[in-house]
Amino acid sequence: MTPLVVWGARLSVLLLARGGLLLLAYAYYGFGTDPNDFALGFRLDPLNAAVQCFWGVVGSFIGFYRPRYATAFVLAFAAFYTAAVLLGAFTPYQLGAALGDKERLFYWVMAISGWAVGLYGLWQERRGTPA
Numbered sequence: 001m002t003p004l005v006v007w008g009a010r011l012s013v014l015l016l017a018r019g020g021l022l023l024l025a026y027a028y029y030g031f032g033t034d035p036n037d038f039a040l041g042f043r044l045d046p047l048n049a050a051v052q053c054f055w056g057v058v059g060s061f062i063g064f065y066r067p068r069y070a071t072a073f074v075l076a077f078a079a080f081y082t083a084a085v086l087l088g089a090f091t092p093y094q095l096g097a098a099l100g101d102k103e104r105l106f107y108w109v110m111a112i113s114g115w116a117v118g119l120y121g122l123w124q125e126r127r128g129t130p131a
């Protein structure tokens with residue numbers, strides 16, 4: 001039976017698809033394109049698309065080829081998105097990313113889900129049973 005954290009890492013293939021499609025769209029239409037011209041769910045600026053593509057590549061590789069690192073990946077993923085959403089919500093520094101309300105909510109969901117899955121996997125590893 002595959003542990004939950006491995007499935008969590010494999011789920012990042014969706015971020016790879018979303019980020020990759022957006023980067024292809026920006027490459028075709030130009031990187032100055034307004035993100036609001038894209039469909040709902042794809043209204044990310046190029047920096048956010050690149051970040052999601054990066055996490056998607058790393059998570060897909062770990063989830064499918066190096067599952068023993070899945071817990072560390074999911075916890076790092078959760079920490080990154082927690083920091084990103086906290087910077088975007090409570091400070092004027094957004095690291096160059098334009099986070100709207102919907103993106104900020106999506107980042108909160110990803111961060112909280114990542115913490116839940118990662119901490120559950122860590123707890124299961126300490127107990128000696130697979131998640």
